[in-house]
Structures are given as C-alpha cells and as structure tokens.
Amino acid sequence: MVFLQDCEELVLHNVLSKVGGRHAAQLSCLSKSLRNAALDDSIWASFCLADFGISAPLDHHGNPSPSFKAAYKTWQESFHMYPLPLVRRVKSCWDAIKSWASENFPELLSTLQRGASESEINEMEQRMEVKFPLATRIIYRFVNGQEIKDFDFFENEQLASLGLIGGYSFYDHSVNVHLLPLSEIFRKTMQLAFLFPSNKQKCVVMAASCHLNKFFFLDCSNSQLYVGTGNLASGEMMPCVPKELVQAVPNQQDALLLWLEEYGRHLHKGMYRVRKEQNIKRISLYPETSPLCTTAITNGVQVRASAVFVPENSDLQSEADKYFFSYSIRMRLISQGNILDGTCLTSCQLYSRHWIFRANGTVVSDISDKAVIGKYPLLYVDGEEFVYESCTNQLSSSGSAEGAFTFVPGSLRSPKGRPFDAEIAQFPVSLPEYIF
Incomplete structure (x- = not known):
C-alpha cells in the first residue's frame, strides 16, 4: 500500500512538472492528491526558472517570497497579461x-x-x-x-x-x-x-x-x-x-x-567602458574593441583610435557634410618595444600630426599640422594615457581615418634623438547598425 502511494505521488509529481506552472495551479484544485503533490516547492522552483528565469524565490522587484510557489504566484499575477x-x-x-x-x-x-x-x-x-x-x-x-x-x-x-x-x-x-x-x-x-x-x-x-x-x-x-x-x-x-x-x-x-x-x-563585450575624467565617471560610447577600435604600437608609443556617430550634429539635408562623427585618440608610451635607434625611450613628446580621411575608399581630406587640440603631450613609460577627442563630418555614411603622430624622443626642449612617426592604424568612421 505504501509502495502504491509512493508511486502515485511520483506519477503526480511528474505530471505536474511537465504541464507548466499555469496548468499545475489549475490541476491542484481538482483533488487532494494533486493539491498535496503541488506542495513540493522543487516543482515551483523549476517553473520559476523555466518561465521567469529566476533561481531564487524573489518577486520582479527583487523582494523575497516565502517559497518558490509564492514567488511564482506573484509573478503570474503581475505578468499574466503578457506572453x-x-x-x-x-x-x-x-x-x-x-x-x-x-x-x-x-x-x-x-x-x-x-x-x-x-x-x-x-x-x-x-x-x-x-x-x-x-x-x-x-x-x-x-x-x-x-x-x-x-x-x-x-x-x-x-x-x-x-x-x-x-x-x-x-x-x-x-x-x-x-x-x-x-x-x-x-x-x-x-x-x-x-x-x-x-x-x-x-x-x-x-x-x-x-x-x-x-x-x-x-x-x-x-x-x-x-x-x-x-x-x-x-x-x-x-x-x-x-x-x-x-x-x-x-x-x-x-x-x-x-x-x-x-x-x-x-x-x-567591453565595447563601451566606464571612463573617469576629472574624478567624474561615465559610460563612454567611444568603442574600445576591435574592429571599431584599432591599436598601433610604434617604438613603444601605443595609439588607440575609434569614432562615434553624433546624430544630433548631423544634417541629412546637407549636400556636403551630412554625417557628423567624433573620434577619440588614446596614446601612451609603454615598456614593450620602446626602442629607437638602439636606445630605450623613457619619454617622448608629440610635435605634429598627419591625418588622412577617406569616404567610400576615396581620400577626402589630407591634413598635416602641429600639436593636437593645441597641446603637445609629453609621454612617460607606463604613464597615464593621454586622451583627446575631436570631430569631423562627411557626405558619405561610410568612411575611415588613419595617419601618424610625429614624436620627439625626450622632450621638445631637450630632445634625445631623431623624431619618429607613430602610426594611427586605420579605424572606421561609419554609420553604425545600431545608434546609441
């Protein structure tokens, strides 16, 4: 008799576990045996996980419930009107x-x-x-x-x-x-x-x-x-x-x-990261991962570059410059490969820049000038990254940018060798699939 009773409980448990939470609640009203079987909280734990993705008895606000059955009931009452x-x-x-x-x-x-x-x-x-x-x-x-x-x-x-x-x-x-x-x-x-x-x-x-x-x-x-x-x-x-x-x-x-x-x-995926500037943290939308962010290392000077589309500054009615972009350049001097003419670089200072912008593969701008945003950053081995942002606009929604920075070993006031160019690897300046 006990064996048959155990078999009945096992069968009812299996039946309830397969019909899902909504039907299990309905079936538990049909008989005392089904109601007792439905008291097993492990059944409701599986329902909570399957239907709502919760592995702890919590409501949708994160508040604790006395059991998985109670949690399921709360979720069901809150979201029964939705798939x-x-x-x-x-x-x-x-x-x-x-x-x-x-x-x-x-x-x-x-x-x-x-x-x-x-x-x-x-x-x-x-x-x-x-x-x-x-x-x-x-x-x-x-x-x-x-x-x-x-x-x-x-x-x-x-x-x-x-x-x-x-x-x-x-x-x-x-x-x-x-x-x-x-x-x-x-x-x-x-x-x-x-x-x-x-x-x-x-x-x-x-x-x-x-x-x-x-x-x-x-x-x-x-x-x-x-x-x-x-x-x-x-x-x-x-x-x-x-x-x-x-x-x-x-x-x-x-x-x-x-x-x-x-x-x-x-x-x-690390595409967007938290950046701290002047003790203020924020999520930066300048991409940080390849292929939207590129990295080049020349004589130990690491240059990372990426661009973000700026819709609020774009003019789709313009006949010349419809799409507006901002680009972010992050540069630092690292200990890996920081050798120039057989000498280890401990510092270097930026002197000038050379930019090439392309739209649909065609060069639309070739710029050479001194400094970046009016600054001549001085980099030290494993020191802080120098970051600057600028902007550009173009007619095409698909483009790219590349170029080089000219650095002086040591500093501009006290050079320690011949100037050298640090590569800016080509990075996309294009309209993204999703706009954030």
Whole structure:
C-alpha cells in the first residue's frame, strides 16, 4: 500500500512538472492528491526558472517570497497579461545591464527606479493617447527609467554623468543619455509635441541627454526607435535599429527592447567602458574593441583610435557634410618595444600630426599640422594615457581615418634623438547598425 502511494505521488509529481506552472495551479484544485503533490516547492522552483528565469524565490522587484510557489504566484499575477517568453526576455535584458553595472559602475544602479505598475502605465497611455508596444510596457514594469532631479538643469555634473546609455564629449559638446521615467516621458513629449503637428506618428520621448541636445523617440505606431538629428526642429530623425529586425517578430519585440539588448551585449563585450575624467565617471560610447577600435604600437608609443556617430550634429539635408562623427585618440608610451635607434625611450613628446580621411575608399581630406587640440603631450613609460577627442563630418555614411603622430624622443626642449612617426592604424568612421 505504501509502495502504491509512493508511486502515485511520483506519477503526480511528474505530471505536474511537465504541464507548466499555469496548468499545475489549475490541476491542484481538482483533488487532494494533486493539491498535496503541488506542495513540493522543487516543482515551483523549476517553473520559476523555466518561465521567469529566476533561481531564487524573489518577486520582479527583487523582494523575497516565502517559497518558490509564492514567488511564482506573484509573478503570474503581475505578468499574466503578457506572453511569458517576452517577460523572460525583458528580464534577461535588465539582468545583463544590471550585472554589468554592479561590477563596473555600481553608482548607476541607484538611479534605476522601481518598476511601474500596470495602472501607472495605463494612466500614462491615456494621458498621452498612445499605446506602448508590449515589450516597452514590460521594460517599464521592471524599471521605470532613471531617477532624475531637475532634468533641465543638471548643475551637479556627477548626476549628469550617470546616464544609462552613456555618451561622449568633445570641445564644448557633452552628451550623456538617461532613460526617462514615465513622468519625464510625458513632460518631454508634451514639450516637443510641435515636432509632430499632424499627430500621424505616435512618438514619445524615451531617452534624452543631460544637456537636452540628444533625444530618442519611440514611435508607438510602428515600434521603431528614432534619434533626433541636427534638424530635429524640422522633425528630422533617424531609425536606431535596423527596420528588418523590428518587423521580424511582430508583437514579440520592439525597437526599444532590441536597442537595450544590443547595448547590454556591447557592455559585456567591453565595447563601451566606464571612463573617469576629472574624478567624474561615465559610460563612454567611444568603442574600445576591435574592429571599431584599432591599436598601433610604434617604438613603444601605443595609439588607440575609434569614432562615434553624433546624430544630433548631423544634417541629412546637407549636400556636403551630412554625417557628423567624433573620434577619440588614446596614446601612451609603454615598456614593450620602446626602442629607437638602439636606445630605450623613457619619454617622448608629440610635435605634429598627419591625418588622412577617406569616404567610400576615396581620400577626402589630407591634413598635416602641429600639436593636437593645441597641446603637445609629453609621454612617460607606463604613464597615464593621454586622451583627446575631436570631430569631423562627411557626405558619405561610410568612411575611415588613419595617419601618424610625429614624436620627439625626450622632450621638445631637450630632445634625445631623431623624431619618429607613430602610426594611427586605420579605424572606421561609419554609420553604425545600431545608434546609441
């Protein structure tokens, strides 16, 4: 009798484990035996992992639940109106971004707001007379953007640097993009409503830079994400995600989710890194990995170079220079190969530069001049990297740059040998597939 009872419990356990969490909850109401079998928390642990990707009994805000069964119930009640694969996909996207931030930029985590409720999202949709794509709704159920205080006037540069999407700076142009909370989405969209007077496009502002010169718009009618150009006042925008990807799986993804997923992959691959400048940390969008970032070493002088597309300064209506780019050059003197004419270099100073820019393989600019941004950096062995950013624009969306820096061993005041050229390996200056 005991053996038969054990067999029955095993059979019921196997049945429940195979039907999934939603059906298991329904079956547990049919009999006492099924209800007892459903008390086994290991079954619900497997359901939590399979349906929601959680390996600990937590709700979607990260709060602990008394059991996996209770956790599953909470998740089910919170997301029953959405396809479970899409919920898990959004959760994985946020997990990837948060895990990277936890290891590399923990200050960023404190700016991510608790997820919005269904009623809060519904209320916002009614106020704005739009319907968010499913994926966007789930994104905001997990994280309601970033906490922003006085967004229009970022007097605290430390706060301004905490943009989730990061940015770049060159000369007096500084960008750092924050993912907006629902309240700021409404406010910024209303402020920029003049861009869409026909109301044919259901565009809402999803992200913006700290100094309000870079905006990202989600078109709720076609699920595409756009970024404003230098002609934003005329309504000019560019798609941020390849159109074919947005349309590949209707109702199961949108451009905002694809954009955040790709961004998370870039972070984990080391494409974008946290840079510290004058004691201020921020995510830099200048690429750090090959092939978008190139590295050359000449007589111990290491030069790393990469470029980023700057949409807010681009003019797609221009007949000459449509596409605007900023490039970042990082140079230092390393101990590896720092030999010139048989002598070990302990220092060297930059004297001049030679740049060659190409568009579609054709040379469009050949420049030689002294210094870089008016400076003559002096490099020491294994010393700090000298970094400078500049900019260029071109008619073509596809181009490249290369060249050389002329260095004097020792220093300009006290040369220790003949000048030499340090290579700048060719790096792409091209429109990216995804625009961040």
